[in-house]
Amino acid sequence: MPYLPRLITHNWRLKASSLALAIVLWAVVQVEPRHQERIGPVPVEVAFADTGWTLAGEPLPRVVDVLVGGPTGEILRLAREGTAVRIPIARPTSADTVVTLRRDWVQLGAGTRLVVEDITPSTVRLTFEPAGTRVVPVSLHVSGSLPPELALAGPIALNPQVVRVRGPASRVASLDSVPLVPFDLSSVDSSGVYRVPVDLSGVRNLTVRPTEATLGVRVETIVTRTLGGVPVEALSDDPSAAFEVEPSTVDVMLRGARTPVTAVDYADVHVVVPGELLRGMLPGEERRVPVRVEGAPPLVDAEPAVVVVAVRRIGRGEGPGGIR
Numbered sequence: 103m104p105y106l107p108r109l110i111t112h113n114w115r116l117k118a119s120s121l122a123l124a125i126v127l128w129a130v131v132q133v134e135p136r137h138q139e140r141i142g143p144v145p146v147e148v149a150f151a152d153t154g155w156t157l158a159g160e161p162l163p164r165v166v167d168v169l170v171g172g173p174t175g176e177i178l179r180l181a182r183e184g185t186a187v188r189i190p191i192a193r194p195t196s197a198d199t200v201v202t203l204r205r206d207w208v209q210l211g212a213g214t215r216l217v218v219e220d221i222t223p224s225t226v227r228l229t230f231e232p233a234g235t236r237v238v239p240v241s242l243h244v245s246g247s248l249p250p251e252l253a254l255a256g257p258i259a260l261n262p263q264v265v266r267v268r269g270p271a272s273r274v275a276s277l278d279s280v281p282l283v284p285f286d287l288s289s290v291d292s293s294g295v296y297r298v299p300v301d302l303s304g305v306r307n308l309t310v311r312p313t314e315a316t317l318g319v320r321v322e323t324i325v326t327r328t329l330g331g332v333p334v335e336a337l338s339d340d341p342s343a344a345f346e347v348e349p350s351t352v353d354v355m356l357r358g359a360r361t362p363v364t365a366v367d368y369a370d371v372h373v374v375v376p377g378e379l380l381r382g383m384l385p386g387e388e389r390r391v392p393v394r395v396e397g398a399p400p401l402v403d404a405e406p407a408v409v410v411v412a413v414r415r416i417g418r419g420e421g422p423g424g425i426r
Contacts, residue, residue, distance in 0.1 A: 158270045197229060240280055254319070254358075256362070280310060343415060
């Protein structure tokens with residue numbers, strides 16, 4: 103057949119070069135250094151086919167060492183990228199079981215030439231429990247302080263306010279909230295939306311979705327405002343008792359972000375003498391007692407210009423006439 107010689111001789115230099123390159127690559131592969139290396143710690147994971155079950159706690163032990171053999175380069179890659187021993191569980195047959203680890207459960211990646219030689223220790227203990235799912239409130243904790251010239255102009259808006267938690271039914275049922283990582287107010291220099299992750303250290307072995315929340319933070323420059331001549335009220339548990347207070351009015355200084363401070367209504371703010379400080383007073387008796395401010399909104403600091411007043415209980419048949 104005359105076409106066979108042409109098939110062989112056509113572009114014979116290119117074909118010869120390709121053959122030579124293939125031989126060289128094969129030779130390189132054959133002489134590439136091969137040895138064994140112990141890699142660890144390698145985490146132990148469990149993959150459930152039956153989603154109605156989950157681990158009641160971490161595998162014991164949680165990590166193992168894996169002895170692998172093969173090309174040096176691939177061993178170095180595996181050590182750098184990491185791996186895991188993934189145990190497939192179709193359906194638990196008992197709440198507590200010991201599993202012998204198989205070499206093919208080590209995740210080596212597709213196309214690898216590595217071989218698992220040994221796993222130490224060779225067994226792990228697994229404890230199973232029916233899985234539960236609940237919607238649980240998110241708890242926000244703040245730390246630090248805003249820059250001295252700024253104050254919150256409104257409550258911090260949290261979104262979402264609940265998360266979905268899945269895990270061992272007993273643990274899920276015992277949760278009253280899921281905490282976020284504490285939010286550092288010192289990192290705030292302007293109004294905006296801030297992302298805060300869930301504090302997963304407190305919810306081990308639980309799946310939380312979503313894993314972060316957003317905080318709407320509104321800040322404004324701090325201002326001060328004075329409410330002049332706010333009456334001082336003497337509270338008492340005895341409705342028949344009458345009291346005279348000196349001074350009868352005091353100024354109240356408000357401090358906070360501009361919007362909430364300017365929105366404070368004079369009629370809502372009260373300066374009072376707590377009733378428990380007046381108990382047991384006899385007619386004509388006089389006491390010097392501290393006052394407190396009530397009615398200011400939560401984000402506004404309210405301080406009286408006078409913190410201690412004189413209170414006298416008025417005797418029977420006596421009208422107000424000043425402190426005697």
